[in-house]
Amino acid sequence: ATGYFGQRNIQIPAGSMDFDISGLDELVDGFFLTDPELILNTTSTLGADLEMVLDLDGINTEGNVVSLTAGNQLIQAADNFNTPKSNTILFDKNNSNVDDFLANIPNEILFSGKVKINPSGTTSNFINEKSGIKVGVDVDIPLKLRADNIKLDQVVDDIDFFSENPEEIESLTL
Helix, strand or coil, X not given: CEECCCCXXXXXXXXXXXXXXXXXXXXXXXXXXXXXXXXEEEEECCECCEEEEEEEEEECCCCCEEEECECCEEECCCCECCEXXXXXXXXXXXXXXXXXXXXXXXXXXXXXXXEEECCCCCCCEECCCCCCEEEEEEEECCCCEEECCCCCCCCCCCCCCCCCCHHHCCCCCC
């Protein structure tokens, strides 16, 4: 089918997905993530732009829920029937609360929302029996952390790398 499909909203069916990031709970205990990113990689074989409004809730093992807040996201139309269009939707500290979302250490994500077809107005559209949208999720947690009120107190005995002239060392600060 080709032509203008109009502007309309379509509900995204509610669902859930496992979201286990092994070891994250051990890494962030007492630390705060400063620059995490959640990336949705989409591939569209549909000939219509889509504006997506997602409702994402992360639930951790204790039942605590944190919603990911972010604005509307655009998935661009494929150029033709045979050339899929790849889109990257980035949730970072500049456009969302992804740091709080991931700091909750969710092991499950609930999702729902809506999609608006042709958000910018009249355009030529196409669809065939193989048209669709594929979505993948990447999480990037660079090792940039912020620590608050953490004290490390350790006594180290038997340091032997100053054994030749120990009287020359007055103090050692780590």
